[in-house]
Amino acid sequence: MRLDINRNETLPVYMQIANRIKEQILSGILPAGFVLPPERKMADDHAVSRTTVIRAYEELKALGLVASHRGKGTVVTERKVPESHGNDQKVFPLSWYPLFDKKIANVSDTVSELMHAGNHNDVISLAAGIGDPNLYPISTLQQIQRESPLESDQLNLSPVEGLYSLRESISRLMTGRNLSVSAKEVMILAGSMQGIDFAARALLSPGDAVIVEEPTFLQAIQCFRAAGAKIIGIPIDREGIRLDVLEAQLARYKPKFIYTIPAYHNPTGVVMSIERRKGLLDLAYRYQVPILEDDPYGDISFAQERLPPLKALDPYGYVIYLSTFSKVLFPGLRIGWTIAPEPVMRKFALLKQIADLHVNTPGQFLVDQFLRKGYYEAHLRRTSLDYQKKRDVMAKALTQAKGLIHFEIPDGGFYLWCRIPYQISQKELLALCSDQGVIYTPGNVFYPQESDGEHWLRLNFTYESMDRLERGLSIFINAVKKLNKQSSQTDLETGSRPIV
Ligand SMILES: Cc1ncc(COP(=O)(O)O)c(C=O)c1O
Known part of the structure; x- marks a missing residue:
């Protein structure tokens, strides 16, 4: 047993030991009947005196969490519901972990960890999933606020499906995306993430299969995992999802739906070809499987x-x-939206009521004004030009890494999907980059089986300003070169050769 003891803490060491063990008992990590290490061993393992351990164990006994048994040692006790002693009743801290739903307990929280790491101002983030905040159209927003100040209506509740006038504006926007729909067929959501969540809630039961591209959007994997689904990954190539592999898996797993990102796929940047799109629909019809189409990047082309x-x-x-x-x-x-068949819209509206009633009204109002006044297209052109320049800078810098980093140049979206030499450890590369203030997203998080994708990573080119992007890339590329050199030296020294 290894406990984390901090000698700089003001809490005495025996209390720290008692507390750490208490947490593990209450969280169910140490079950009833578990025998704690003998006092002497515990003392040696943690470089403390035996008296310190005896005091810690006494503390746990006083709480009724452990008991001493002759010949057996100190054993975790069965926890019974204590009798009520009125105001004198001893209240144990609640152990939350055993209460969590098993489906949720098993989902790792990689996104929060990455966001946390990227929250320091001095960190250059090539891991982001957003555009450049310096390009946010703030002055246009301020102008809208001056021209059309918020009134009580815009601070009131809106319909569950969203403000009708925003739904109208989106139906017009969709015409530019080659899709003709009426305002009634559009429903406003709290980002497209909410649509992924609603699809999972509406369609998936624990044990159901769902098909995703492999790799795919990390939060979709988390969402389907939280629903208890079996996630089946289908590889993608330059034209999108591989239909030959898909067909076999459709027959085998009878999935509830296929989740796909056809335009500037996250993380690979691939655009699904028109033949593939038609082929995918054909398969969906034949096997009667719905498709969840996620299109956050299509406009950034x-x-x-x-x-x-x-x-x-x-x-x-x-x-x-x-x-x-x-x-x-x-x-x-x-603010996101869905366009879905009528029965799905009804269920989504029900789920929206349950989740949060509607998307915030002032936000819907502002975006509607932005669209109505014609600012969207101009803003899109400006940002796309900027992102294209940054993509070029990133591609040029990576090309100079002399064949070490392999990638395709995407025609839009936010990311470059890169393969690094097999002999470089992703863990070491991440550590070396983050020590120098640069973070990126390791490839494995985009795979349903996190053991895949070890030699891949995703670099975002939109978020940082040009000079920070260049600095971040230079640090990243030097780290790749350094680790590659180190590993080839080790190969030469040990005489080992790559096995192809
Ligand atoms: C493929 C994909 N879908 C959905 C989202 C989430 O979008 P939103 O912020 O609208 O929830 C992202 C964001 O990274 C994404 O890459």
Whole structure:
């Protein structure tokens, strides 16, 4: 047993030992009947005196959490409901961990960890999933506020499906995306993430299978895992999801739905070809499996041609479409939308009522004004140009890493998906970069099995200003070169050779 003891803490060491063990007993990590290490061993293991351990164990006995048994040692006791002693009753701290739903307990919180790491001002984040905050159209927003100040209506409740006038504006926006829908077919959500969550809540029961591209958006994996689903990953190539592999898995698992990001896929940047889109729909029809189409990046395009979303190619009502303003406008407003077949819309409206009633009204009002006054297109053009320049800078810098880093150049979106030499340890690379103030996203978090993707990583080119981006890239590339050199030296010294 290894306990974390801090000798600089003011709390005496025996109390620290008692507290650490208490936490483990109450959280269920140490079950009833578990025998604590003998006092002498515990003392040696933690470089403390035996008296300190005896005092810690006495403390636990006084709480009724352990008992001494001759010949057996100090044993964790069965916890019984204590009798009530009125005001004198001893109240044990509540052990939360055993109470959590098992599905949630097993989901790792990689996003919070990465966001936490990126929250320091001095850290250069190539791990972000948002645009450049310096490009947020703040002055336009202020102008809107001057021209159309918020009134009590915009601070009131809105319909569950969202403000009708915003739904109208989005239906017009969708025409530019080759999809013709009425305002009634649009429902406003708290970001497209809420649509992924609602699809999981509406369609998945524990044990159900769901198909995702492999790799895919990390939070979608977390969401489906939290629903208790079996997540089946299908590899993607330059044209999108591999239909040959998909067909076999559709037959085998009979999944509840297929989750896909056809335009500037996160994390790979791949755009699904028109043939693949049609082929995917064909398979969906044949196996009667719905498609959850997530389209947060489609607008951020550096290409001439824009392919129609799957939703626009689907006359039979198999596709649930999601999109968001998080990537082009303001991620903090939390405004996204869905366009879905009628029965799905009804269930989503019910789930919206249960979750949070509606998206914040002032935010909906501001975005609606932004669209109505025609600011969106100009803003999109400006940001896309800026992101394209940054993409070029990133691609050029990585190319100079002399064949060490492999990647395809995406025609839009936010990311470059990179492969690093197999002999470089991702853990060491992450540590070396973050020691120098640079973070990125390791590839494994985008795979349903986190053991995959070890030699891949995702770099974001949109978030940082140009000079910080260049600085971050230089640190990253030097770290790759350094670790590669070290490992080839080790290979030479040990005579080991790569096994292909
Ligand atoms: C593929 C994908 N879907 C959804 C989202 C979340 O978007 P929103 O902020 O609208 O919830 C992201 C954000 O990174 C994403 O990459």
